[in-house]
Amino acid sequence: MxxxxxxxxxxxxxxxxxxxxxxxxxxxxxxxxxxxxxxxxxxxxxxxxxxxxxxxxxxxxxxxxxxxxxxxxxxxxxxxxxxxxxxxxxxxxxxxxxxxxxxxxxxxxxxxxxxxxxxxxxxxxxxxxxxxxxxxxxxxxxxxxxxxxxxxxxxxxAPTRFLVAGMGDALSTYFEARATHHSYSRVNASLPMGTREGVTPPAVGTYAALALAKLCWDHLREDGLRAKIACDANVVTEALNKIVETNILLSGLGFESGGLAAAHAIHNGMTALHGAHSYLHGEKVAFATIAQLVLENADQSELEEVLDFCYSVNLPITLAELGVENITFEEAMEVAKIACIPEESIHSMPFPIIVEDVANAIIVADKIGQEYHSKH
The missing domain is CATH 3.40.50.1970 (Rossmann fold)
Known part of the structure; x- marks a missing residue:
């Protein structure tokens, strides 16, 4: 291998x-x-x-x-x-x-x-x-x-919103790398648009990349909120140092050598939602990570940890927070169809992908976020 x-x-x-x-x-x-x-x-x-x-x-x-x-x-x-x-x-x-x-x-x-x-x-x-x-x-x-x-x-x-968006991007790193690891999918050069000269053939992820991806999630839980507070004050603390390294280095190595899965594909599908166009990449990836967890029926405790983290640093957990007040099943299907094109990373999930299942996961993720907000 x-x-x-x-x-x-x-x-x-x-x-x-x-x-x-x-x-x-x-x-x-x-x-x-x-x-x-x-x-x-x-x-x-x-x-x-x-x-x-x-x-x-x-x-x-x-x-x-x-x-x-x-x-x-x-x-x-x-x-x-x-x-x-x-x-x-x-x-x-x-x-x-x-x-x-x-x-x-x-x-x-x-x-x-x-x-x-x-x-x-x-x-x-x-x-x-x-x-x-x-x-x-x-x-x-x-x-x-x-x-x-x-x-x-x-x-x-820089504005704190950028640091928080970076946390949203880093949030997906472990969950996508874990899915790719379980499916033995190829990573770091899937080359969807055809052969590229000078690029090594695709490979599967290393255990090192998976460990770095897991460290992303560990750091976010430990210091994400404290880093946000430091950035609000425009000062450097060790918490900020840790999260900057997490957002840029650990997540960068984790995604490239650990692999992408459903979250980034769903993010790409969200181009069909015009209300979300003005939001940052990581803000949309945070919501898409919740949708991936719904799609794979992740443990409730894990889902709640992700919701707690996003809420604590003000990352979106509903579509309304991304400029989409309501979503119909037909609109969710449009997102899912884009997310499920043959070249997309969603096919690195360790089970067959059905477009309707992805649409349903997006709708349920939004409902879960709404219910979370109603309790907090």
């Missing part, structure tokens, strides 16, 4: 760590193409200027239009070629990070997340979109980023 564990070369996290960015650039050369929104650059410009001076490197600001399209990434690649930069930096949220992965193509890449809202920074994959924001394709690269650099002071000063 073929197994694989995919990892970034270096992961570094700490207060004021952005001041060391210039050192990592210097390991590749003298200059870096900086891919980030103007707003994110201005947020950390003092640190960028200080580290550039200290380590005698330069940042070439490529600009970023906010969408990971083929046209935008080709433009940025042309800038890197013209300026002869020695490495690529993706700084900011998920879109800038994914754009930098596409531009770097697996070589000399430094990722600097300024929020801890999702677990993409450590992975070797990215999502491409069309200009209108609709999905285009998945992109996979021969290796994960060379460096993932996380400044916890920067994370603590």
């Amino acid at each position: 073929r197994k694989a564990l995919i990892l970034p070369t270096k992961y570094v996290q700490g207060e004021d760590e952005l001041l060391n960015l210039g050192y990592f650039v210097s390991t590749f050369g003298k200059s870096a193409l900086l891919i980030a929104s103007q707003e994110d650059v201005e947020r950390v410009r003092p640190q960028l200027e200080a580290t550039a001076e200290k380590f005698d490197v330069s940042f070439i600001e490529g600009g970023f239009n906010g969408e990971v399209t083929r046209e935008e990434t080709k433009r940025l690649q042309a800038v890197a070629t013209e300026k002869q930069t020695d490495c690529i930096i993706g700084l900011g949220g998920g879109k800038a990070i994914d754009a930098s992965k596409v531009v770097a193509e697996g070589e000399h890449l430094i990722i600097v997340p300024t929020i801890a809202a999702q677990d993409a920074p450590t992975s070797h994959s990215a999502v491409l979109y069309h200009e209108d924001g609709s999905f285009d394709d998945y992109a996979y690269f021969k290796q994960s980023p060379s460096v993932v650099l996380v400044d916890t002071k920067v994370i603590a000063k």
Whole structure:
């Protein structure tokens, strides 16, 4: 049986760590193409200027239009070629990070997340979109980023909603990895859109990845609420440190090498619910995790633990909290049909998937959340 564990070369996290960015650039050369929104650059410009001076490197600001399209990434690649930069930096949220992965193509890449809202920074994959924001394709690269650099002071000063959304994404990690482990499903390179050059063949998850995924859930229960409170106050505590590592590193390794299952597929199906479009990825994944637990008829005590955690940090447990006041069976079926297309990760669940069962699980998960709220 073929197994694989995919990892970034270096992961570094700490207060004021952005001041060391210039050192990592210097390991590749003298200059870096900086891919980030103007707003994110201005947020950390003092640190960028200080580290550039200290380590005698330069940042070439490529600009970023906010969408990971083929046209935008080709433009940025042309800038890197013209300026002869020695490495690529993706700084900011998920879109800038994914754009930098596409531009770097697996070589000399430094990722600097300024929020801890999702677990993409450590992975070797990215999502491409069309200009209108609709999905285009998945992109996979021969290796994960060379460096993932996380400044916890920067994370603590970002809106708390992003940290909480990251907890919602991390929440699903163990339950999806567990399902994939039980079904011996292939993970970390399912390649739904066809063969990708330079990508190793799919493998099943390792015990190490499953253990990391389980640690996500342990950390969330232990310190999720305390980390939220620290972020509300814009300060760094050990609880915040633990949850930042959980959201970015543990969940990133856990999902990529442990596998995805129903929760992320149901999240993808929720694109059919227009009211939910403005909500963050992790907020929708939290509700979808509850739906997965209903689908697999998880122990009541486990379901209650998840509900308690979500409620404590203000993650959605009902569709109304995601902008969908009511859902009909027909609407739930539309979500389920998208979630159950042959390429989706829901087929990593350790039992046959029936579209109507998924629709029913979504409806019941919403009712369970409503009942929970009525008691609290």
